[in-house]
Amino acid sequence: MGNSALRAHVETAQKTGVFQLKDRGLTEFPSELQKLTSNLRTIDLSNNKIESLPPMIIGKFTLLRSLSLNNNKLTVLPDELCNLKKLETLSLNNNHLRELPSTFGQLSALKTLSLSGNQLRALPSQLCNLRHLDVVDLSKNQIRSIPDTVQELQVIELNLNQNQIAQISVKISCCPRLKVLRLEENCLELSMLPQSILSDSQICLLAVEGNLFEIKKLRELEGYDKYMERFTATKKKFA
Numbered sequence: 001m002g003n004s005a006l007r008a009h010v011e012t013a014q015k016t017g018v019f020q021l022k023d024r025g026l027t028e029f030p031s032e033l034q035k036l037t038s039n040l041r042t043i044d045l046s047n048n049k050i051e052s053l054p055p056m057i058i059g060k061f062t063l064l065r066s067l068s069l070n071n072n073k074l075t076v077l078p079d080e081l082c083n084l085k086k087l088e089t090l091s092l093n094n095n096h097l098r099e100l101p102s103t104f105g106q107l108s109a110l111k112t113l114s115l116s117g118n119q120l121r122a123l124p125s126q127l128c129n130l131r132h133l134d135v136v137d138l139s140k141n142q143i144r145s146i147p148d149t150v151q152e153l154q155v156i157e158l159n160l161n162q163n164q165i166a167q168i169s170v171k172i173s174c175c176p177r178l179k180v181l182r183l184e185e186n187c188l189e190l191s192m193l194p195q196s197i198l199s200d201s202q203i204c205l206l207a208v209e210g211n212l213f214e215i216k217k218l219r220e221l222e223g224y225d226k227y228m229e230r231f232t233a234t235k236k237k238f239a
Helices: 003-016 031-036 079-083 125-129 148-152 170-174 224-238
Strands: 018-020 042-044 066-068 089-091 112-114 135-137 157-159 180-182 205-207
Touching: 003 018, 003 031, 125 148, 148 170, 205 224
Parallel strands: 018 042, 042 066, 066 089, 089 112, 112 135, 135 157, 157 180, 180 205
Antiparallel strands: none
């Protein structure tokens, strides 16, 4: 991509606060954006070939609310990313991430996090520090179990479809705001699904198709009627 075309994008972004450059075969984060650290509210560099984010620049976008780098080649995220105190939406689907920075819990404004199609092997404990987080998509990773720390998650929707989950802590029933739990296409036996999810949680949409049991068996479990009451009440609310 020519310099003049990039310059034109930078000039537009200076006025709009939005920098979008998708499908351009970029191999690195455009250094020209450092001129706009105090302007930009949205950056979208999806569908490129970016392998890393420059630590010296990425943490300086003080007004940034939305960052999208879906379909790139990121393997790690720099700690400096976690300086983005106004960031509300972070989309990093289809990269090669194995873990999140230890400082990830400092992204205090984050509401929506998309990490589908990465190489995470565990539920990142840093997410438990994010008090405003509403929606988390961790589908298509390599997560095998849900630990006790899950009870500290503040999310409303948690998508864990297409992982390798065989164990779930009973503490998931204690998540204070969790309404939607997606566990489709995992490795769950029915005996490994905590009954308290049905009888004793806030969850009103539980998606578990494609596991190691028949859905009709789920309907026979104690507490299923209580779950259905919540499910129906929510459905009526949105009808």
